[in-house]
Amino acid sequence: MRLTPFLVLLLLALWSGSYTVASVESSQPESDVWITSGIVSDLSLPDTLRGELEVKYGDLSVVKNGTLTPAQTAEAPTMVKLRGAINCIPPFALVMLDPDVPSRENPTERSKLHWMVLNVNSTRKLHEGDVAVPYRGPNPTSGSGPHRYVFLAYCQGAQRVLTSEIAPQQRSNFDLADFFKKLRAGNPFGGNFFYAENA
Secondary structure, eight states: OOOOHHHHHHHHHHHHHHHHHHHHHHSOOHHHHHHHTTHHHHTTOOSOOSEEEEEEETTEEOOTTEEOOTTTTSSOOSEEEEESOOSSOSOEEEEEEESOSSOSSSOTTOOEEEEEEEEEOOTTOTTOSEEEEOOOOOOOOTTSOOEEEEEEEEEOTTOOOOHHHHSOSOSTTOOHHHHHHHHTOOSOSEEEEEEEOOO
8 A cells, every 4th residue: 555645644643643642641741740749839940840850779760759768769879861852061960859857847957968969971871970969868857757859950051060169068958049059050951759758
């Protein structure tokens, strides 16, 4: 059977239409989870993060809005990479933080910095760069409820930075807005997050 241009276009339209329906039914819009989780408002982020970070702890993948245990996340992720493309060039920065310290209901020490990697050369290896703040796994206060652990990736304005000038003196009360200014970064280009707690 010979495919005419019209038939080819019709088949493509049908295929793309069914694909769109399937993707809409399988997941919420990207921005919804970030908004309903409270992360957008609590960290003063844009409504939509353009990309999703794929994060793995060994064979375990971080599922956005999912739950992992402190034991499963005790060691640094073995992989952090961006799904998709961005409109800036290296280097990049990666942070992981907990905005729920000591608890989500009473976050008087918002946020606690768990990890900071700067001067990263590739969005496919965001965990590989200059470690400004070594990884420290989730260990929320017992009985404080679920804590959100948030990964965010940024462009560094095409400039390498000195880790000593960017890294904070302490992990608690990490000021994300101040970090933006020092890094000369715009909004994060990608992120992911999970929940963990100590009952």
